[in-house]
Amino acid sequence: MTPISVTGLSVHYRDRPALLDINWSAQPGLTAIIGPNGAGKSTLLKAMLGLVPSEGETRFFGSTLEAARDRLGYLPQRQSVDWDFPATALDVVAMARRARSGWWGRLPRAEREAARHALSEVGLAELADRPIGELSGGQQQRVFLARALAQNAELLLMDEPLAAVDAATERTIIDVLKRLAKAGRSVVAVHHDLASVPQIFEHALLLNGRVIAAGPVAQVFTPATIADTYGPGLAA
Template structure:
């Protein structure tokens, strides 16, 4: 069995006195690529933010590599939702990526030529080298997402959390992002991704975590990504069209 890199026990969290997460238990093994899926309001983003101490938790015990967050945080990378970022901040793409190195550089020190080279190489990996000196506000949504993924890559973390990195991006960017995530997995990295498109879960992830305020199911995609578990998680508002690949439609919208 692979090493456990994330162990969550009895996690709970709320927004304005409304409980959004309760009794959350799960473990994640090293070298896995996990899709976190669930309906709107299920607590997917809150889960990631609570794990990373960006949102207060009511209770629970979370261990990263057997340690608390403060000791393990240098081994963790995070890509937030694009909508939560102030894209009007006056900085260029290369500087945004270089910020991912500040945990190693130190906030009061200037990045060296070596650091800038590493940041540029991460941009190039995401097909964004030509935009290194472009103001971040002048980039398209897909380009901004590639820059943020490059910032996470340059950290060379062991565990990555990504909050809907595919939301609102074009097909080419989606393909590039998923190729990068699968490459991370092949290198033994562990990645958890909040994902909204059920039709691509089986194609993209080897593990899936069904969430609706608590963990409904969690395990290998081939074992638990079933109509029964989807209906249980989404409240039965799903229509299934049986074809060679399972297609899922949310009938509540």
């Protein structure tokens, strides 16, 4: 079943188009969304998830966002929240379990344990009770990854999971991505480092306000399409 299919999706900020008539289907496995700054990569993720207003239609596993909500996970950009918020790493990851436990009362112990398990998967078991403001940038990124894992989703949408992280965090995140793929989960990630695309991802979407190319990395990740996406000069 196709994890995502997008038909005629457009986004306008004020009168300026950010994305124009996107038609795209994500295949199972690991997919990178690449393109220059301002190409609309994050906007595409948010539009598909209904976080910014858009025209067109997005289907997840053939159904609407509302119906597929429990099968989706999301990892936003780290800078999208205030890390001085009074919470521990475990508190943040535990928020992912609210979707199934409901919004009344205390979080059941089993749900909190599931959150703790997700933290151990990203190597942060010992830092579970540390305030998030005291974590390094890479550790904060792993907390967000753990929160996405705790959603136990079939499809994860990630916004620059590897941006500005230390080497240890990068290794952890790539390991987790590969484990997810092996377990039959799909990941669609906005990615900025062209060099590592073929090592990590199986599919790519080259984006610059519109779809430049999409498909298996071996076929679509070519000097010609990269030049089309970024303009001449980068493809060499």
